Amino acid sequence: MRGCLSRGPIIVTSxxxxxxxxxxxxxxxxxxxxGFGLSLFPQIIPDMRRDLGFDYGFVGVVTGMVQLSTVAFALLGTWLVHRIGAAxxxxxxxxxxxxxxxxxxATGxxxxxxxxxxxAGGTGASTFVPMIDLASRVVTTEQRGLAMSLISSAPAYGVxxxxxxxxxxAGSGHWRIAWYVTAGLTITLAIAIAILFGRAGLLQETTGQTTTAVGDGSPSLRPIMPWGALIFVLGFINGMMPYPYLTxxxxxxxxELGYSVGFASxxxxxxxAVGIGAGFIVGAISSRLGSRHAMLAxxxxxxxxxxxxxxxxxxxxALASAIFFSLGFYPIYGLLPVYVSHRAGPGLAVTVLGIxxxxQGIGGTTGNFFGGMIKTSTQSFDGIYLAVAVMALIAACITMALPKD
Structure with missing residues (x-):
């Protein structure tokens, strides 16, 4: 990464x-x-549930609301970028x-x-939204694709x-320590970026200096219809399908299966680990065969x-399932706007990405809610993973119906 990103100068930094x-x-x-704000909770649900006394209906509602909060924070992050700057x-x-x-x-x-x-889950969205703006000023155009692919794969490190x-x-009943450790790392990082972004001059960037497609107005969606409607259905499925799997x-x-906390971890x-490399693997497929084939993969x-x-x-x-899941999970979210940019241009892709x-947030909320209902009504998680397979099949069929990019 260092060799690729160090050739060009940093833009507008003091x-x-x-x-x-x-x-x-x-x-x-x-x-x-x-990683910490969104993905730690699903890993320690059994331990927190044992101490705090909530059921899986509550888990479904909470994780669904977390998905909705990411939508709100994505909109808030976009607004804040124009008001106070990306950094x-x-x-x-x-x-x-x-x-x-x-x-x-600390709370019980x-x-x-x-x-x-x-x-905490919503801050992931408000952190990611400004990254495109920052990348445009931190690295050159030729290096931006690599930088954004690395940033998009970042949640895998947190996992x-x-x-x-x-x-x-968690397995020893000290799940609160896990939250304190992640909190310490996060606060330390916040202090570090405040100092280093300030030294780079990024904190001095104001609304007038920040350029984004949003300020130019959102283009009409008519050029991408009717196949654009299929894109939006896939956007919903991209939230409804994978999040219950992880939750x-x-x-x-x-x-249910009685496996140890060590195996689950x-x-x-x-x-x-697989997710870190998945973006590069699927990216290669997209480069060679097109984003439509990458979505099918x-x-x-x-x-x-x-x-x-x-x-x-x-x-x-179960291990094989986790490998296959992670191959698709991290790359899929960037493929829809890439497909649209190939078909209708990058300006329209920004609008499509926002929609x-x-x-995805609504889909994630729906998926987690029904996941909790499935567990409560059937007393088993099996139905959740069968539903994931069915929705993936539906999404694959929709993808095959899309025009070639």
Whole structure:
């Protein structure tokens, strides 16, 4: 990464920090807010549930509301970028995430915990939204694709750290320590980026200096209809399908199947490790065959992942399921706007990405809610993973109906 990102100068910065340093900080911000704020809770649900006394209906509602909060924070982040600048929005989001993580560990009230989880999860969106603006000023145009692919894969690093923390503390009943550790890391990062972004001159960037497509107005969606409607359906499925898989993975493995916390943590580590390289693998498919074929590859991975764990949740097939799932999970969110940009141009892709973000949040809320209902009504998690496979098949069929890019 260093060799690729260090050739060009940093744009509009008062102190010429090397490009790879700022990109590494941007990766850390996304990894922290998405990894800790959004992905730690699903890994330690059984331990928190045992101590705080909530049921899986409550889990479904809370995780669904977290998905809705990401929609709200994505809109808030966009607004803040135009008001206070991209760098300040990122610093504020990471700081807010750290404070929420501390409070989650300190409180014992499930309703306060639910509110804090919503805010912490939402900061991932308000951290990611400004990254496109920052990348345009930190690295050159030729290096921007690599930088954004690394930033998009950042949540996988947080998942890896979470799996280690869950294995070390959650199984022994000390799940609060995991929250305190992540809070300490997040607050430390917030202080670091405030200092280094300030030295780079990024905090002095004001609304007038920030250029985005939003300020030019949103283009009409007519050029992408009727196939654009299929894109929006896929945006909804991209929220409804994968999030229940992750939300109920640890409870399924540990409570229904009786596997150890070590195995569950290892499976989560696999999701993170494979996810780090998944963006490059799927990116290569997209470059060679087109984004439509890359989407088909992702949905095929989801289909196999859901079917494997629903048919036979043995340790071996559960591991294989996690591998297939992570191959599709991280890259899929960037493929829809890429497809639209190939068909109708990048300006329209920005509008489509905003709409799909909202639909993904609504889909995630719907999926997690019905996931909790399935568990409550059937007393098993099997139906959730069968539903994941069915939705992946539907998404693959929709993708095949799209025009070639």
């Amino acid at each position: 102190l010429r920090l090397r490009g790879e340093i700022l990109v590494a900080l941007m990766i850390a911000c996304v990894a922290t807010c998405y 300040r929005t990122v610093v504020a989001s990471v700081s807010l995430c750290g404070l929420c993580l501390v409070c989650i560990a 009230n499930i309703y306060i915990t639910a509110c804090l989880l919503m805010i 890896l750290i979470n799996s280690g923390l869950a294995s070390a503390f 109920y993975l640890s409870p399924f493995l540990r409570e 290892w499976l989560w580590a696999t999701v993170g 992702c949905y095929s991975s989801f289909l196999i992942a859901g079917a494997l764990i629903a048919i036979d949740p043995s340790m071996e097939l 799909c973000t909202v639909l």
